[in-house]
Amino acid sequence: MDEASSRIAEVTQASTAGFFAQCYELFDLPPLGSLIKCRDGENEILAVTCNASTSSLEPGRRPIARGKTELTEEDVFRSNPQLKQLLKSEFEGVVLGHSFNNEYYHYLPPRPVKLHSFVYLCTTDEIAEFSRSLEFLSLLTSARTDIPSEELVAACIRFISACHADPSTFTAAAGKKLAQIFVDDYPKLRTILLRLKL
Amino acid sequence: MNQKDSTKLGVVVSGSLSQGILARLDSNTSVEDITVGHLVTIQGNTRRFFGMINDISLETSDPGILLTPPEAGEEFLASVLRGTTTYGTMQIVPYLTLGSDESLIEGPQPVKSIPSHFSPVYLASETDIELVFGKEGSKNFFIGNPLDMEVKLCLDLPEFVTRSNGVFGKSGTGKTFLTRMLLIGILQTDAAVNLVFDMHSEYGWMGTREKASPVKGLKQLFASRVSVFTLDEKSSQERRVSTDFVVHLGYDEIEPADIELLRQTLNLTDQAVSATYQMRQRFGQKWIEKALALESDGETEDVLKSLNIHEATFQNLIRGLNVICRLPFTSPHVETRAVDKVLEYLQSGKHVVLEFGRYRDITAYILVANLLTRRIYSRYRENTEKAMAENRPRPKPLVITIEEAHKFLNPAVAGQTIFGTIAREMRKYNTTLLVIDQRPSGIDEEVMSQLGTKITCLLDSEKDIDSVLAGMSGKSGLKSVIAKLSAKQQALVFGHAVPMPVAFRPRDYGSAESYEQFGKMPAVSDSQDLEDLW
Ligand SMILES: Nc1ncnc2c1ncn2[C@@H]1O[C@H](COP(=O)(O)OP(=O)(O)O)[C@@H](O)[C@H]1O
Numbered sequence: 001m002d003e004a005s006s007r008i009a010e011v012t013q014a015s016t017a018g019f020f021a022q023c024y025e026l027f028d029l030p031p032l033g034s035l036i037k038c039r040d041g042e043n044e045i046l047a048v049t050c051n052a053s054t055s056s057l058e059p060g061r062r063p064i065a066r067g068k069t070e071l072t073e074e075d076v077f078r079s080n081p082q083l084k085q086l087l088k089s090e091f092e093g094v095v096l097g098h099s100f101n102n103e104y105y106h107y108l109p110p111r112p113v114k115l116h117s118f119v120y121l122c123t124t125d126e127i128a129e130f131s132r133s134l135e136f137l138s139l140l141t142s143a144r145t146d147i148p149s150e151e152l153v154a155a156c157i158r159f160i161s162a163c164h165a166d167p168s169t170f171t172a173a174a175g176k177k178l179a180q181i182f183v184d185d186y187p188k189l190r191t192i193l194l195r196l197k198l
Numbered sequence: 199m200n201q202k203d204s205t206k207l208g209v210v211v212s213g214s215l216s217q218g219i220l221a222r223l224d225s226n227t228s229v230e231d232i233t234v235g236h237l238v239t240i241q242g243n244t245r246r247f248f249g250m251i252n253d254i255s256l257e258t259s260d261p262g263i264l265l266t267p268p269e270a271g272e273e274f275l276a277s278v279l280r281g282t283t284t285y286g287t288m289q290i291v292p293y294l295t296l297g298s299d300e301s302l303i304e305g306p307q308p309v310k311s312i313p314s315h316f317s318p319v320y321l322a323s324e325t326d327i328e329l330v331f332g333k334e335g336s337k338n339f340f341i342g343n344p345l346d347m348e349v350k351l352c353l354d355l356p357e358f359v360t361r362s363n364g365v366f367g368k369s370g371t372g373k374t375f376l377t378r379m380l381l382i383g384i385l386q387t388d389a390a391v392n393l394v395f396d397m398h399s400e401y402g403w404m405g406t407r408e409k410a411s412p413v414k415g416l417k418q419l420f421a422s423r424v425s426v427f428t429l430d431e432k433s434s435q436e437r438r439v440s441t442d443f444v445v446h447l448g449y450d451e452i453e454p455a456d457i458e459l460l461r462q463t464l465n466l467t468d469q470a471v472s473a474t475y476q477m478r479q480r481f482g483q484k485w486i487e488k489a490l491a492l493e494s495d496g497e498t499e500d501v502l503k504s505l506n507i508h509e510a511t512f513q514n515l516i517r518g519l520n521v522i523c524r525l526p527f528t529s530p531h532v533e534t535r536a537v538d539k540v541l542e543y544l545q546s547g548k549h550v551v552l553e554f555g556r557y558r559d560i561t562a563y564i565l566v567a568n569l570l571t572r573r574i575y576s577r578y579r580e581n582t583e584k585a586m587a588e589n590r591p592r593p594k595p596l597v598i599t600i601e602e603a604h605k606f607l608n609p610a611v612a613g614q615t616i617f618g619t620i621a622r623e624m625r626k627y628n629t630t631l632l633v634i635d636q637r638p639s640g641i642d643e644e645v646m647s648q649l650g651t652k653i654t655c656l657l658d659s660e661k662d663i664d665s666v667l668a669g670m671s672g673k674s675g676l677k678s679v680i681a682k683l684s685a686k687q688q689a690l691v692f693g694h695a696v697p698m699p700v701a702f703r704p705r706d707y708g709s710a711e712s713y714e715q716f717g718k719m720p721a722v723s724d725s726q727d728l729e730d731l732w
């Protein structure tokens with residue numbers, strides 16, 4: 001993946017624990033639970049995507065249904081080219097860690113990402129490297145999101161496991177780690193684990 | 199479980215010296231692989247601890263799991279929970295430590311402390327076992343393997359025979375096989391000379407084996423060092439036993455004390471027992487013969503009156519004496535006394551097995567064992583006292599093996615019998631007992647507590663287990679170990695001659711290979727033993 005094609009979005013709101021980003025292409029949203037990164041000089045901040053949405057650019061104005069007479073959904077956009085200018089695709093990134101001097105740290109970076117930072121998709125190698133330590137699970141599981149956090153955790157583990165040479169081993173290890181994190185919350189642990197497969 | 203030198207099982211999480219150590223199993227240790235009775239080492243900061251696993255349990259950190267446990271098909275959930283939210287723990291009784299200054303020189307010491315939190319727990323390795331129980335050698339006799347281990351477990355037999363010992367277990371659990379092995383060990387290590395009252399004729403020549411051909415007896419392995427005495431010549435001949443002496447008892451060898459022990463089996467009243475003493479006083483050595491003669495005599499009434507014995511008591515006594523006199527190996531008088539013959543053999547260093555042939559009823563066994571032991575013991579005692587007074591070496595230790603020990607050592611008689619005396623006097627006169635019993639609860643408590651080393655096979659009655667463990671520390675733990683031994687050829691040894699309790703599988707006996715191993719006399723090898731010889 002080259003630099004340009006992996007650059008998918010731009011930060012529009014940032015805080016220590018996470019950020020909002022708007023996609024350059026409408027609907028070109030990274031999948032739930034995938035890993036993205038922003039640069040800060042030499043260093044990077046890694047995050048997991050969640051709460052993706054596509055909505056009207058103008059707050060308070062909702063698009064109206066236009067497809068009654070169209071044959072396909074694509075035809076709706078073809079007949080109304082202005083729509084692409086009125087809509088935006090956005091998502092939220094929950095920070096899972098950062099790199100400093102080429103090393104990954106699985107805790108919050110000293111500063112949030114800068115506004116208008118570019119958002120890139122992480123490569124398979126980066127993801128595998130970052131998730132060699134399962135410590136990132138503690139930020140992941142404590143994320144406060146609009147969607148149920150069990151969903152985010154499960155999606156993220158599914159996504160990361162696919163980047164490992166042996167996905168089952170990774171998933172099994174992550175499961176054990178989750179069991180430690182949720183020692184006193186069996187229902188939550190159970191919900192997550194039932195969304196994973198070896 | 200495989201026996202690598204460092205099989206880590208878990209870490210210490212809590213415990214106390216009195217209650218034992220609780221360790222949590224590592225998530226990759228399957229609780230199913232942990233067995234009670236396994237020996238473990240715990241690596242503390244400054245010292246190492248040796249202990250035994252005596253309980254295993256399943257725990258969960260979240261009671262919610264009990265409400266909605268993983269269902270069929272939720273294998274991944276189950277596999278994650280295993281070892282994390284749900285986990286195994288093991289209870290360990292620590293017995294020994296190694297690592298403090300004195301133990302470096304003296305070897306493992308009894309525990310006085312416990313390992314700190316999170317000390318790793320390992321399965322004991324072969325080197326650990328050798329360190330604690332010693333290597334096979336001229337004194338250390340190889341008795342079997344610790345459960346699930348290859349290493350040889352050894353017992354210091356010269357130390358073993360300094361106290362009276364016991365072999366217990368339900369019927370068919372391997373007591374006889376175990377005892378035979380100990381007798382061979384005592385012979386091989388030259389720790390003592392044996393006198394075996396062989397009720398079922400299975401030690402001297404040919405022993406029975408369940409569902410298989412008979413096994414060899416001691417004399418077949420050590421022809422020149424073992425002699426077989428028999429009470430039943432006919433049975434011995436039929437079994438083609440090469441016997442050394444046929445035992446007959448003269449009535450005139452029987453003393454009132456011998457009768458007293460038979461009170462129960464002969465159904466004698468208390469009065470009848472005390473009458474024996476009066477008769478002995480009145481009639482002298484031939485009292486039995488004379489008492490029996492009285493019956494047909496006209497003067498009976500006068501004699502009884504003068505002795506103040508009731509007619510009913512007399513009849514009761516006569517019935518009892520008749521039982522004895524009907525035993526085919528008794529007669530009014532015999533020329534060569536068995537006692538002298540046994541002593542002669544023992545003193546020349548020969549081991550004596552006395553087989554009972556068909557006379558397995560308990561009257562014969564108690565009568566003969568008690569009568570011979572009383573005389574032999576008093577002779578041994580004289581010899582020992584004389585040797586001590588004259589500053590000569592004491593006679594070689596004597597180990598007397600008796601079966602059905604509760605008949606001799608039950609609370610009603612233990613106070614009076616010679617066996618009770620020997621058990622209590624310990625090593626004083628170089629004579630000790632090896633008692634074999636399937637119902638240890640029938641044995642007097644005090645005698646049980648005097649036994650130095652106890653080896654017990656499976657026992658399932660609570661009472662029996664309690665009596666075997668009486669006075670042991672960490673009793674409740676050992677209880678579960680004894681109750682979980684397998685039904686054959688597994689035993690727990692603890693007490694005087696072993697530094698800590700250990701469950702083991704006794705050596706196999708009965709194959710050609712085993713005879714070769716057991717039949718060998720070990721060469722004196724280690725330099726230390728050479729020094730001992732000097
Ligand atoms: N060490 C052993 N080697 C071989 N077989 C054994 C051993 N211990 C026990 N057995 C088997 O178990 C059976 C019962 O053992 P035994 O010693 O006669 O029991 P007990 O004397 O307790 O009634 C034996 O006949 C034999 O088949």
Ligand SMILES: [Mg+2]
Pocket residue numbers: 370373374
């Ligand atoms: Mg037996």
